[in-house]
Amino acid sequence: MIEVDIRRRLGDTCIDAAFTGAAGGITALFGRSGAGKTMIVNMLAGLERPDSGRIAVDGVTLFDSGAGIELAPEARRLGYVFQEGRLFPHMNVRRNLAYGMKGKDGTVAFDQVVDLLDLRPLLDRAPRTLSGGEKQRVAIGRALLASPRLLLMDEPLASLDGPRKAEILPFIERLRDEFAIPIVYVTHAMDEIVRLADTLVIVSGGAVAAVGAVEELMSRLDLRPLTGRYEAGSVLTLTVQGHDADAAVSRLAQDGLAVTVPLLDAPVGESIRIRIRARDVSLALRPPEDISILNVFAGTVTEVSDRKDGQVDVLVDIGATLWARVTRLAAQRLNLVPGQQVHALVRAAAIDRGSLGRRGKRVDG
Amino acid sequence: MLTPLEIEALGLSLKVAVASVVFSLPLGLAAAWLLARRAFPGKSLVDGIIHLPLVVPPVVVGYALLVLFGRRGPVGAWLYDIFGVTIAFTWKGAAIAAAVMAFPLMVRAMRLSLEAVDRRLESAARTLGAGRIRAFLTITLPLMAPGILAGVVLAFARALGEFGATITFVSNIPGETRTLPIALYTLTQTPDGEAAAARLALIAVALALAAVIASEWLARRLARRLGGGA
Numbered sequence: 007m008i009e010v011d012i013r014r015r016l017g018d019t020c021i022d023a024a025f026t027g028a029a030g031g032i033t034a035l036f037g038r039s040g041a042g043k044t045m046i047v048n049m050l051a052g053l054e055r056p057d058s059g060r061i062a063v064d065g066v067t068l069f070d071s072g073a074g075i076e077l078a079p080e081a082r083r084l085g086y087v088f089q090e091g092r093l094f095p096h097m098n099v100r101r102n103l104a105y106g107m108k109g110k111d112g113t114v115a116f117d118q119v120v121d122l123l124d125l126r127p128l129l130d131r132a133p134r135t136l137s138g139g140e141k142q143r144v145a146i147g148r149a150l151l152a153s154p155r156l157l158l159m160d161e162p163l164a165s166l167d168g169p170r171k172a173e174i175l176p177f178i179e180r181l182r183d184e185f186a187i188p189i190v191y192v193t194h195a196m197d198e199i200v201r202l203a204d205t206l207v208i209v210s211g212g213a214v215a216a217v218g219a220v221e222e223l224m225s226r227l228d229l230r231p232l233t234g235r236y237e238a239g240s241v242l243t244l245t246v247q248g249h250d251a252d253a254a255v256s257r258l259a260q261d262g263l264a265v266t267v268p269l270l271d272a273p274v275g276e277s278i279r280i281r282i283r284a285r286d287v288s289l290a291l292r293p294p295e296d297i298s299i300l301n302v303f304a305g306t307v308t309e310v311s312d313r314k315d316g317q318v319d320v321l322v323d324i325g326a327t328l329w330a331r332v333t334r335l336a337a338q339r340l341n342l343v344p345g346q347q348v349h350a351l352v353r354a355a356a357i358d359r360g361s362l363g364r365r366g367k368r369v370d371g
Numbered sequence: 372m373l374t375p376l377e378i379e380a381l382g383l384s385l386k387v388a389v390a391s392v393v394f395s396l397p398l399g400l401a402a403a404w405l406l407a408r409r410a411f412p413g414k415s416l417v418d419g420i421i422h423l424p425l426v427v428p429p430v431v432v433g434y435a436l437l438v439l440f441g442r443r444g445p446v447g448a449w450l451y452d453i454f455g456v457t458i459a460f461t462w463k464g465a466a467i468a469a470a471v472m473a474f475p476l477m478v479r480a481m482r483l484s485l486e487a488v489d490r491r492l493e494s495a496a497r498t499l500g501a502g503r504i505r506a507f508l509t510i511t512l513p514l515m516a517p518g519i520l521a522g523v524v525l526a527f528a529r530a531l532g533e534f535g536a537t538i539t540f541v542s543n544i545p546g547e548t549r550t551l552p553i554a555l556y557t558l559t560q561t562p563d564g565e566a567a568a569a570r571l572a573l574i575a576v577a578l579a580l581a582a583v584i585a586s587e588w589l590a591r592r593l594a595r596r597l598g599g600g601a
Binding site for chain 1: 491494495497499500502509510597
């Protein structure tokens with residue numbers, strides 16, 4: 007359990023952040039550059055001091071201006087993975103990893119972390135000889151080996167290109183699933199949120215605009231300026247029901263909602279999160295016949311909102327909330343108003359690999 | 372090979388230079404840290420005082436030391452009464468004179484290297500459980516090692532060559548304060564001393580050259596370690 011309620015004045019902007027995160031799982035701080043995300047994380051780590059407020063992790067108070075408590079960074083036991091790695095240049099990988107270990111028998115075993123992050127071939131290398139992705143893996147391992155109560159990750163993938171990102175993401179998922187260590191994850195990339203986050207904290211102008219489950223916040227039209235700037239869409243969490251290798255599709259379902267997606271490499275029963283972009287959803291008043299679209303959901307329009315650019319955002323309740331974006335002309339022709347019965351059409355091929363997140367052995371709490 | 376007089380002057384010079392560097396190293400580190408990392412009132416005054424020996428005539432420094440550390444000077448009298456130690460006109464005084472004259476060079480090199488150390492690495496060490504002192508010893512100090520080495524070599528070379536402040540403060544006493552430069556000066560004032568003076572001059576050059584070569588070698592090793600991490 008992470009409890010944060012802090013304030014700090016910074017020139018003419020003001021950080022005012024209050025949120026709580028789950029004991030396990032990943033709490034993502036999402037917002038544009040300059041929204042104050044890094045400052046919030048630095049205050050959690052004790053590298054910056056809030057003017058007032060309180061920070062507690064798992065019931066241990068790290069900072070409380072009212073009670074006069076302020077733990078030094080080294081006493082907080084929070085692992086911190088920085089955007090630029092910050093490996094110690096005068097130490098090899100092995101010594102970097104061991105820097106934060108307490109004695110031989112730290113709670114987190116060296117070999118376990120080395121294997122998890124696939125670091126064995128790198129142990130005797132110098133940081134300057136590592137690639138960007140390798141550096142971040144070492145940085146994650148180093149933070150993990152300090153046996154932290156909580157892991158802070160400040161845009162750990164921001165300095166990496168696409169393939170390097172894809173190389174690190176599975177490691178972070180394994181961290182979440184195998185170590186069950188709570189993570190506060192700062193990012194401005196929606197794909198990372200969909201793939202990793204449990205709780206989403208949307209930060210804007212130094213303040214927390216909304217806190218909640220990813221699925222819930224992603225289907226709120228009032229947060230559209232913050233969440234939907236590039237690729238608006240809804241997020242659904244479903245369970246793998248089965249695969250059809252000949253037809254090259256997998257079937258997912260949850261609470262009576264069934265979705266067909268391109269063939270997945272995931273065991274039956276695993277929890278999968280998918281993201282369906284609003285622009286990939288079409289609406290029809292009658293169920294269409296003989297079309298290539300595999301996913302047709304009957305539902306009810308719950309909310310309709312005009313956009314500045316002339317398009318219309320429509321939320322449809324299909325058992326979960328689905329976000330569709332249509333032209334104003336289409337909205338007028340179909341008479342899209344709340345309460346209207348519609349059929350939502352989603353091409354399976356539009357649900358691509360990049361919008362899938364494995365929710366494996368997730369720890370709830 | 373070397374005459375007894377040369378061995379005496381050379382040995383004394385090395386003793387004085389080594390003592391002055393060892394004595395000023397911790398003070399130099401502290402001053403560099405203060406100037407690079409701390410903001411306090413009167414900082415530019417402290418900075419100015421540390422750099423003073425670089426700009427005032429060495430004789431002035433020697434005179435000031437004589438006034439302070441002489442048997443009847445405020446510091447000298449105190450040292451004599453409490454510890455029975457005499458500074459003026461002894462090799463210890465020569466070491467202090469050399470230390471004061473070399474101090475700005477040492478502090479400058481260390482301060483520059485400390486300012487070049489990425490403080491974010493120290494923050495990273497703190498989040499990994501290292502207190503301020505451990506972070507300084509394991510991260511900051513090793514990363515500024517080339518600057519410390521440069522400061523030590525510069526100060527050592529400056530101490531070997533110290534003349535004006537030394538002769539003013541501790542005079543020219545054979546076997547006690549007659550260091551290599553002072554011995555050389557004495558010879559140039561002696562009739563028929565030219566040949567012996569030339570030999571001493573060569574020894575001084577050879578010593579300085581050896582110090583520079585040794586420091587280059589050390590610096591290369593350090594750079595390899597800092598970059599290579601082995």
